[in-house]
Amino acid sequence: MKKLLSIFILIAIGFSQIQVKVNADPKTIYEGDAFTLTVSAENGGEMPNVDLSVLRDFRVVSGPSQSTNMQWINGKMTSSYSLSWTLIPKKVGNLRIPILNINVGNKSFKSKPIKISVLDRSKMNNKSTANSGQKFFIEATVDNKSPYRGEQVTLTYTLYTKTDLSGFDILKLPRYQGFWTQELYSPSNLQLKEAWRGSDKWYASVVKKMALFPTKSGEIKIDPMTAVVGVREKGRRSFFFSSSKEFTIATNELSLNVKALPKTQAGRSGSVGKWNISTKIKSKEIKQDEALSFLITINGEGNIKTVDVQDINFPRELEVFEPEINIKQNELTDKISGSKTIEYILIPRYSGKIIIPSIKLLYFDLGLKKWRTKSTKQIALDVQENGALSSTSIGLTKKEVALLDKDIRYSDESEPNWRRINSPLVSKLVIIIFILSIILYFIPGMLHISRSRLDETKGSRIAKKAYKKSISILVENGNAEEIYSSIHKSLNMFMNLKLNKEVERSSIEIITKIQKQSMDNNLSNNIKEILDRGDAVRFAPVSNEKSKNDIENIKILLKELDQKW
């Protein structure tokens, strides 16, 4: 029996119908008002899973919030899980929540589409029916729908109400893509004032003011802002607490048509606004190496934070430190204005006249609708000498400073001396000259050798002729005295020619020389015998036969000597 009961219970749970409901409340709203979308699943046993990415015309402001409800009715358990979102429509007209895919556990369901009609707020006065439902809204307005790029646009959020509000809170500010923003005004309390829209009396309060500076040109959209409004409920006041109900509302979407700035001549750009520029310096007469404060003041209307002067080319004689920038913004004005001071500390490193150039500020004048350049007068400083050595902290020497502002010399148009890249260090010409000089070094030595060689060969030629020459002077026909003296002369001549000398020799000298040269004792003895007879011929007469015989002998001996020499 127990078993049967448990089966019944299981069946009751298992087969009880899962019901999925999708509901929207209210279905008729004004632009910017929120409604609640609820998805609930009964008997599902778990939370439904919904994909809301198909909602193109609505924005999810908050959610999902979950709630669970369980009941026993007549012994049957019903469970209800629901999810709810707060949605705000993105546009006006008859909108549709499309078919939603809802998953509960393993099962999937499809919802029916729901119609939501969004009414235009501007027409609400004509529709008496809507009047009662519309009690409050916020409106976003801009002061200029087609500004120039960089021109300030003031965005104002105003809350309008007809009922007693207990609270107001900004839920979500848009990201303001395409703008440089600055908050101008954000009150902590609502300051409601009477305001008339058509024939209706409203109470209005500015809830926020923003200064927007478009950073690009073209159409830029400002997304709606969403806020939560608490409304006191009538008749439900207790002594201590006033009960209130919260509503989520959103502003309208705005779109700006940002005009591009005309091109500047120099191609640079500056800021937009109305500016004045001035410079201030304490004293024009200072000493070298003394610090000097140079103040640039820009004041006027526009984006004060981004306004800047054009690059300043301080002369190199001045050491320049990073400037200190102070911005003073005028408070409580709709247009951002104020003054910006740029303070440079300058230290002149050289004495003499130093000129601080004129400071230029390029901006787009909104009144004139064209680019303007405002500039200051240049300031001539009279720097007295310090007495101390000039410091080189700029990193430039005096010589280098003198070179500043000079231009390079003009191109060299003379005929270039071409050569090969990486031509060898020692060129062919060098090698040739080197070899020539080495040759020159050996020339004197070679000349000497060749001359002595020449001398030698000349002597041998003469020596070769010595025999013939000495034979030729022999006297064959004559007395013995003549014959023997000719023999002596002939031998002496033979020797002189052989030795390349010019001397007179005695007979003994001749003999010893012959003996030395020929190494033949027999030969020298024979010659000695003839010479001895010649020496003795003046004292002891020699027969003609004998002398003639000696002539023939000496011829043979000379020949023999010539061969042995």
Added chain:
Amino acid sequence: MVKKISIISILFCFAFGIHPQLIEKYQNGIDSYSNGNYQLAIQEFEDILKHDWESPELYYNLGNAYYRQKLVSGSIWAYEKCLTIFPSHKDAQYNLSLANLNVVDKIDLPDLPIYLKWYETIRNYFSLQNWIKLFVISLFLIMLLMTIRKTLYQNWLKSIENIIIIELILIALLCGHSFLESKSNSEGIIYSPVVIAYSEPNEYSSKIVEVHEGLKVNILDNNEDWVNLELLDGTIGWILKSQIREL
């Protein structure tokens, strides 16, 4: 006049071997420079360099074109190059000092003593190649004088010979110094605007120093992608090869 120059130069080039087309390129570069088309002038001059021909005048004009294009590193490189071939090129010296004003890094060196200054001035009067030429020419002169003296017995030449020998020794020392310096020191100019030198030839090692374009540095070592350099103040670090142009 220009025509005359070009005709002469074409004749010259036949004698020395440079292609007439390169001469034309050079003339084109000069013309573009005077017309203010510095980019084209740079292109033409660099093209000649790519064909392996150089001249001090070319480097000087290339430097001017780079200067006008506000490419500091290029102009410094070209002027330095001009001065290595022709150290006494006055205009290049002047323009180099102007270009150097734009270099961010300034490394101050102490002033040399006066005798070293003189020595350097003399040494920088000619390039090493010209010093070698001078050496060989004076060697030749000595040999010639000696030969004349010995063969023609002109002993009075001996004193002139001695003077030249002293000169020759001085030049030889100078050449030796310059040669050793050129062997051990190759130099380069930083070519990228900002270069970080690392302690090792890779990007993971620690950063040593940041240098800027136009700075002249010594190159100690070379590998495939990296160059080991020494700054004038002695700091040593590695940078990428593409960030430097060798002189």
